Amino acid sequence: MTGNGKNVLITGCSSGIGRTLALEFQQRGYRVWATARNLQSIQDLADKNIQVLALDVTSEPQIQDVVQRILSSDGHLDMLVNNAGYGSMGPLIDLPGEELEQQFATNVFAPMSLIRALAPDMCARKQGTIVNIGSVSGVLFTPFSGSYCASKAAFNTLSDVLRMELKPFGVRVVTVQPGAVQSRFAANASQVLQQVMKPDSLYMPIEKSVRDRASASQNNPTPVDRFCRDLVNQLESGRVPNIIRLAHGSLAFPLLKALLPTTVLEKILGRMFGLDRLK
Numbered sequence: 001m002t003g004n005g006k007n008v009l010i011t012g013c014s015s016g017i018g019r020t021l022a023l024e025f026q027q028r029g030y031r032v033w034a035t036a037r038n039l040q041s042i043q044d045l046a047d048k049n050i051q052v053l054a055l056d057v058t059s060e061p062q063i064q065d066v067v068q069r070i071l072s073s074d075g076h077l078d079m080l081v082n083n084a085g086y087g088s089m090g091p092l093i094d095l096p097g098e099e100l101e102q103q104f105a106t107n108v109f110a111p112m113s114l115i116r117a118l119a120p121d122m123c124a125r126k127q128g129t130i131v132n133i134g135s136v137s138g139v140l141f142t143p144f145s146g147s148y149c150a151s152k153a154a155f156n157t158l159s160d161v162l163r164m165e166l167k168p169f170g171v172r173v174v175t176v177q178p179g180a181v182q183s184r185f186a187a188n189a190s191q192v193l194q195q196v197m198k199p200d201s202l203y204m205p206i207e208k209s210v211r212d213r214a215s216a217s218q219n220n221p222t223p224v225d226r227f228c229r230d231l232v233n234q235l236e237s238g239r240v241p242n243i244i245r246l247a248h249g250s251l252a253f254p255l256l257k258a259l260l261p262t263t264v265l266e267k268i269l270g271r272m273f274g275l276d277r278l279k
Helices: 016-027 039-048 060-074 097-125 146-169 185-196 204-214 224-236 252-259 262-272
Strands: 007-010 031-036 051-054 079-082 128-133 171-176
Touching: 007 016, 007 060, 016 031, 016 039, 016 224, 031 039, 031 060, 039 051, 051 060, 060 097, 079 097, 097 128, 097 146, 097 171, 097 185, 128 146, 146 171, 185 204
Parallel strands: 007 031, 007 079, 031 051, 079 128, 128 171
Antiparallel strands: none
């Protein structure tokens, strides 16, 4: 171990938040274990003294291999950052069952598998931090992103409950709910939408609104380096909030959800996404 003597495992480091977090933690003296499904996509991080491992977070055998590799090498893990995610967009009735299953497999079941694999060791040591990257989309739900919003709402909830359950054992759980952050999320979500939305969809008259939702996260996004710097600053502060909200929209959207009556909010969202034009 080098630097500050702490280590961190980060999932989903091929681009965006995961990749930038790996670099930010490394610059601050952490021993960083960066993972991605495609090892080639993060191979260049090894040149920056970052440990790189292949990890498909939906593969239980790969999770066990990575955990054993880290514990055998370092003896423990100080921080787990569950960042890997997947964005499924489109009208819910157009969404194939296997697409919904994939959404929850990646955004909910996978991080829980990692937590189950690593939390017992943290509890035995009476220290450790689990950082779960949820989303503000798990607080304010919008049309044409129901699958993604539902998975993030589930993950937000699991994270909040884990915080209470693991606190007696000295393990801290932080729920991160980003707003719009510069990333490849919109491009990836739009690719998924291409496969989901068919020519006979009931929503073809407002196809542009559906596609606009898939790319909404990249409308005035917060630069990813600023987001990651601010996030690590908070994680290293003496008083870490239970829930960290950063980036464009991360404060305003939950406030709208809390203040507006459901009927009013749904009417506004219906107009925003063109649902009123289907009548």
